[in-house]
Amino acid sequence: MKEVKLFLGPQHPGMHGNYSAHMYVEGDMINKSYALPGMLHRGFEKLMERRHWMGNLALIPRICVIEPDPNEMVYAMSIEKLAGIEVPERAHWIRMIILELARLAANLMAIGGIGAPVGLYTSVYWGVADRDLVLDIFEKITGARVYHMYIVPGGVRKDLPEGIEEEILGLLDYIEARLPEFYDLVMRSPIFQTRTRDNILLPEEVVWELGVTGIGMRSAVNKEYDIRKVKPYARYDQVAFSLPYGPYSDAFTRVDFKYVEMAQSISIIRQSIEKMPKEGPVRARIATGSALRWRVPPGMVYSCVESARGEYGYLVVSDGREMPYRIAVRGSSYPQGLLGVEKYLPGHRIDDASLWMDTMGVCAPEIDR
């Protein structure tokens, strides 16, 4: 059979975002493939060197559009470490609520989105609509649907609006009730099962070879490897939650784990609302003076959080001036999105390519930056 060159993306409905893979296909088997990133490259790391520490607040969430909040969190954490600031207790809990809501939204999107490559379009409609309800909550808390700019160095930007806790709890109840329906719709669907069971495997060696983190890693290495557990930030050490892990990672497990993690997110948010101090300061100043002249002491620090796709980190370098000297971004899906596509996408069938991208959690904007 003749080998054919084939694009997947950037303008392909099965491709999540503006990303592309060059594939050499024989029949419907992929023989060779290369990721073609850079369509979403905006030069973030350069732009961040050109803005004030505070001005970067507008820039950082835009690195990853699906789940912007981990960006804000790692940025804030880095500056807090460099400047040695103690974040107020209440702010820690509010941050956790925000981060878990963001994870919930991202997972809803992912679970909805999984319907597209397997041809289950109802799940897209459901997932996106339910995610929108989370965005409504975000709008009430932070003032924007997608780019919140809410977690700031030193705490959070504003206190929670009054009565939002009840609304969040109401939403959680709703989503919790919806989860089994999703499960019925997606996971128990024969089409889905046939497509994902024992398909797109991720063995443990590959996890270590590439540096895959997040659900992919947990499902393969049979350990609860999650930044929230291994090096807890905010107040994750004070809430009870357990994450799914297993020794056998196929597409089905990875999607299945998302459901379990959503339930865990819901539980974390509930605990946070219960445990957080009802009042108190929510922001500490990171430096004296007006925001135009905030300075961060010189130094280098790496901070990371667990995003919905894995370890998300920033390396922040300050030279003591009013702008960062260098910020490097570790996108969670960088390893699987680039090296993974090159090494482990071949051997799959064309129709599984988007499923591969999807269940591996490849997120274009955080790779391209």
Next chain:
Amino acid sequence: MTTNSKDMRKTWEKIADYFRAHSIWMKWYCTGCGAIEMPPTMTSRFDMEQLGMGPMATPRQADVLLITGYLSAKTLRRVIYSYEQMQDPKYVVGFGSCTLNGGIYFDSYATMTRLDHYLPVDLYIAGCMPRPEAIMNAFDTLIKMIEKGEAKGWRHYQENHDWYRKNQLHSLKEVYVKDEFHE
């Protein structure tokens, strides 16, 4: 784009525009951040099918090209390529700050600053990013514009192709990608 010139359409064009306006295929190309507000717009929460619009995977069958935010030079090449594959009449909607004047990436080495230098834009939506309500209203406006024959960007592109191409070449050096994959 001339906006206040008299309606010069022939009767058949008017009829055609009426039908075009009420059955629009939107090209499914998420070029930037704004694309994240597309799923809610397309699916049940806002449901753009109410307007007679639907997503279309291939450029050749699509009517509307949405530029959902910033365009890196690399994407711009592919967007131009896609736009030129689309059949006339075709319309371009620019989402948010980035398509107008570069947005937050105004000083980036990788992203273009103003979209109408490279492609004719029929409509802009303010916001970073625009909410689904704004997008829906923009679609509504676009439909009315098509109906009235005001969305004539595609004709402008035909007539001023040299100007557009000059700008494209200035910013991109090569419009069509040549690499090992495109031998």
Next chain:
Amino acid sequence: MNSMNKLVEELKGRFTLLEVLLPDQQQLIVDIDQMHLHALLSHLKATGFRQLSLLTAVDWIEENTFQLVYIVFNWDTGIHVLVRTKLPRDKAVFRTITGIYPGAQYYERDVHEFFGVAFEGNVMSFKPLFLELWDELPPMRKDFDPEAYSREKFPERPYVPQFVPKVEVVE
């Protein structure tokens, strides 16, 4: 904290470290010269630091050096080690670590593209990755001015503010 102390002791015993810093409880920065970097990384990998979290560079233009930062992570202890080494800016060539951490392949390509640091032994790293038809200085270098480039390549919109009202009487 205990495992951290042990780690520091052990690394100090085995290698000549130029500097050791502890930015937080589960993070260690070690500076090492180019010669011993690979040995250090191999050692770290063998002792539980199985994951390469990030490989990047910092351009210290005033010192005329590039600083390479290798961040490795031990999932069991939750410790990140930032291994740093410096290269002369005008002779930015280093050896690849893909033999130790295969995942470094694209990070090296990334650093090559944005800083112009060449990694011997990683053929792929010389190919462009994110940028297409790039013809300028590597953009993350400090002497590259993105705004000037943007202005030259991507013209801005000149606005004509016709709406500015005249205020009648304002005291």
Next chain:
Amino acid sequence: MKNKSMFSPLKAWKYLVKEPVTIPKKMVFDEPREASDNYRGFHVNDWDKCVGCGTCGEICPTNAITMLPIEGLVESDGHKPERPAIDYGRCSFCALCVDICTSDSLAMSKEYIHISKDADTFYFLPDSKGIHQVEFDIAYNRDEVSELLDLNRYEIEEIPHEGRNQSFMELIKGYSKEMALAEASRCVECGVCTFTCPAHMNIPEYIRSVWQGDLKEGADWLYETNPLSNVCGRICTHKCETACVLGQRGEPVAIRWLKRYIVDNTPEGDFVEAATAKVSRQINGRVGIIGSGPAGLSCGYYLRTMGYEVDIYEEKELPGGVIRYGAPEYRLPEASVKADIDNIEKSGVKFITGTKVGRDISLEAMKNKYDAVFSASGYWIPKVLKIDNKDHPGIRFSPHFLAEARDFTRGMGPMPQFHEDVIVIGGGDVSFDVARTLNRFQRMKNGRANVRFIARKPEEHLAASREEVVEAKEEGVVYHLDRSPTAVLLDEKGTIYGVEVALCETVMDESGRAKTVCSEEKEIIYGTEVYMAVGNDPDFVYFPEAMLSRLKIDRNKIAVNQQGQVEGFPWLFAGGDIVRGPDIISAVADGHKAAVGIDEYLMSLK
């Protein structure tokens, strides 16, 4: 795989009765859903509150905000005639501009739909009406958590209150390095202060120098417009601080103390170099200056920087005028005055002291000797209140007393004579100088003090600056406010035993102006010596009769043009108190302007 029950498809029927999630068309098109109370929609700007400082544009991470000059708005103290225009081709709706707005005028509304094919409509000048002239509720607004300014001043170190009234030690110790840096970092560099400062000093620039730790650069900036920074850093009237935009919502930046920080902490060599580096070319031209007060010094220095030869005539033994013979040591130490004047002398200005124009050299002679003359002779004749027994020899006046006091504190004279129970009449800064100096003298000599202070106005309407009023009270000066003196009371032997005062009341009239009305009710305040400090007049005797009649003098002020040139006498320039009334920084400004004017005049002659 567990098989599903064959009835499971029936489950789908339950969705038939579920409420749809779709937002009704009406809520999308006719009345788009209302945004949340916190929403970052389009900007609104309250033009009445906006001061045009442009801080929003500074913080903007997208360069979206340009300050547009608005025709019809007038520049005034603390207000620029500009308003922010926002480019929605740039804006990222981060609302940092709202958080940092100094005047609380910017906010974001619930409006979020703007669609147009005309790109120019995305460039927009927000007012309270919104982009489509339809009012929406205000949504995102700054609160104290999201505040990006630092509204409170950093404390400056003072000597302990205890015992400060027994010595002439300087009250304010000055900023430490950390505090100065912290205070300097509060500045937003809007520059409205520069407009208000009479000398138009480069305030944002030198504060920036402090912040960046480059004091030499700061000193350079100071000498750009003011050669008396040591003096002004201590006793300037700091009008700039009243204009400072941070004062809109909080405390203004301590501009005066930051200036002082520069002069106190710049290494001496750097400081001298900053002063002398500007002196360059030599020009054929000589200028004589009457009076070595702030105006004379400033004029002399800037003429030197232009290369002229300058002689300053001073009646007294030391140059400096009011800064050497007026302000008391505890506010303005001799060393500071000396530092400034020495630097001016190092720039090449020649002082001819002990020489009074009109007595030792005539103005005519000066005119012949010099190409131009600058007169800044100041106000040295004390005003006398028109009350009974006003000519009694026991009444003393501020200029002489303060000069004596100054001579004493610098070790050039004996302690002035004074009684044990004294009365000070005044209300302005100078009267407080007298009262506080007397207070100190009495305590130094007798261990106790009895200084009674009489003023017509209540505390809050006194002309003196706030800190004077507070500090004098702390130090033990006894206030008799709301009292208007009517007579100095003499006993049979003709010695003073007190002052008779009428009780007064200050009320606001309809136009909001304070008005003082005095009643017939009288009261006696006892004391054996009266000090009057109710202002001074100029002494114009050095002007020949023929000239004096041609000078336009209105309320003791000589009329001059923009550059200090006296009308009808192109060779004569004037400045300082005799042109503008007493204020040191204005005098410095006058001197600088006159220097430029003299240069232009002399150039035009060539």
